[in-house]
Amino acid sequence: MIIKRLETVPKSTPHLAASGAQAPATAEAAASALPAPVFHDPKHHIKIFQGDCLDILAAIPESCVDLIFADPPYFLSTNGITCHAGRMVSVNKGQWDVSRGADANHEFNRAWLAACQRVLKPNGTIWVSGTSHVIHSVGFAMQQLGFKLLNDISWVKPNPPPNLSCRYFTHATETIIWAARDKKSRHKFNYKHMKEIAGGKQMKSVWTILPPDKSEKRHGKHPTQKPVALLERILQAASDEGDLVLDPFLGGGTTIVSALRLRRHAYGCDLDIDSIHLSLRRLCSDLVHAELSVSSLQISVDLFSGSMDRSLRTPIRPMDSSHSGKLVRRDRSFYFIGTHRREVIYSVSAENMEEALQKFQSSPHSAIEILFVIKTETEIYLHQGK
Numbered sequence: 098m099i100i101k102r103l104e105t106v107p108k109s110t111p112h113l114a115a116s117g118a119q120a121p122a123t124a125e126a127a128a129s130a131l132p133a134p135v136f137h138d139p140k141h142h143i144k145i146f147q148g149d150c151l152d153i154l155a156a157i158p159e160s161c162v163d164l165i166f167a168d169p170p171y172f173l174s175t176n177g178i179t180c181h182a183g184r185m186v187s188v189n190k191g192q193w194d195v196s197r198g199a200d201a202n203h204e205f206n207r208a209w210l211a212a213c214q215r216v217l218k219p220n221g222t223i224w225v226s227g228t229s230h231v232i233h234s235v236g237f238a239m240q241q242l243g244f245k246l247l248n249d250i251s252w253v254k255p256n257p258p259p260n261l262s263c264r265y266f267t268h269a270t271e272t273i274i275w276a277a278r279d280k281k282s283r284h285k286f287n288y289k290h291m292k293e294i295a296g297g298k299q300m301k302s303v304w305t306i307l308p309p310d311k312s313e314k315r316h317g318k319h320p321t322q323k324p325v326a327l328l329e330r331i332l333q334a335a336s337d338e339g340d341l342v343l344d345p346f347l348g349g350g351t352t353i354v355s356a357l358r359l360r361r362h363a364y365g366c367d368l369d370i371d372s373i374h375l376s377l378r379r380l381c382s383d384l385v386h387a388e389l390s391v392s393s394l395q396i397s398v399d400l401f402s403g404s405m406d407r408s409l410r411t412p413i414r415p416m417d418s419s420h421s422g423k424l425v426r427r428d429r430s431f432y433f434i435g436t437h438r439r440e441v442i443y444s445v446s447a448e449n450m451e452e453a454l455q456k457f458q459s460s461p462h463s464a465i466e467i468l469f470v471i472k473t474e475t476e477i478y479l480h481q482g483k
């Protein structure tokens with residue numbers, strides 16, 4: 098895993114000056130023009146780039162991506178107000194979300210969609226999410242560029258914030274347009290799997306999925322973070338293990354985290370340094386979980402493996418509290434994860450965090466090397482089957 102020193106790039110959006118993505122002449126020229134990723138994990142085939150997606154996409158060889166998920170600027174940061182957790186808050190998301198006027202916004206949507214179309218494989222598909230502020234322009238640009246529109250999914254949020262003005266319905270949905278690269282595409286659709294998830298019925302284009310909960314925001318918040326369950330659904334619907342997934346507007350890294358969990362390869366990029374940092378924190382935490390599960394004698398400590406889709410109908414079985422076995426080992430371990438090398442740099446068995454920290458302090462390591470600490474508890478029972 099390689100993490101390059103992150104540099105702050107201006108948060109302006111130079112893409113608005115560009116009329117479209119320029120494709121390099123050959124795939125080799127394109128690949129060599131790709132800037133060094135700020136994060137590269139060759140084992141899981143994951144790369145994160147910092148920069149304008151138009152520059153990054155232009156440097157990726159053509160026809161190599163299986164699935165793109167894009168959550169572009171909504172252009173809704175208009176100094177309005179909304180309600181969050183019972184409080185009146187600004188709707189502004191950041192400088193990247195400020196509208197430049199309908200024509201310039203549409204020109205930008207056309208430019209990045211054309212750049213995505215170039216890197217998609219002939220049968221690849223793109224999923225674009227957005228609110229009414231942007232999604233109509235996205236749909237129109239897709240028609241202008243010759244994409245084949247497959248579905249528009251309504252993502253229903255069960256608990257939308259109340260509408261403070263009482264002059265509109267509450268905004269309870271976002272639209273996700275699913276489209277194939279062009280009219281000739283024979284797109285991938287994992288129909289049977291979707292039917293299974295839908296309880297044996299054909300899955301509808303209306304998906305009720307909760308917004309990200311606290312556990313998904315424990316590494317920090319992105320103002321427009323999508324739930325992992327939504328991205329998992331999308332990746333499972335139209336890609337397979339080993340496929341290459343790309344997110345040009347990575348934000349807090351939801352697509353990359355979902356791709357890692359579902360064993361897809363992934364590229365992501367974002368202009369904003371804080372968003373990249375958040376993506377890295379989320380990704381590294383998952384990578385550590387994955388490494389620990391492998392290295393701890395097949396005792397899984399990966400709390401987040403398996404699907405995050407809380408909309409599944411199958412009830413979750415409660416943990417079995419009546420162990421029919423003799424406890425043969427109990428262990429409480431603390432893993433100290435490095436700031437620069439995002440891996441376990443010190444581990445120790447201890448009763449509690451205080452004791453673990455004392456032991457750490459008498460080790461050759463210094464506290465500034467540590468990004469976070471993971472505590473795991475293991476109990477092994479000798480099975481006494483009947």
Ligand SMILES: C[S@@+](CC[C@H](N)C(=O)[O-])C[C@H]1O[C@@H](n2cnc3c(N)ncnc32)[C@H](O)[C@@H]1O
Nearest residue numbers: 149150168193322323346348349351367368369
């Ligand atoms: C709507 S958010 C994406 C949220 C993401 N789906 C998640 O789950 O966290 C859009 C992101 O695009 C980034 N962005 C805006 N314009 C960009 C551009 N031209 N190139 C790359 N990233 C850009 C913003 O910094 C922001 O983090």
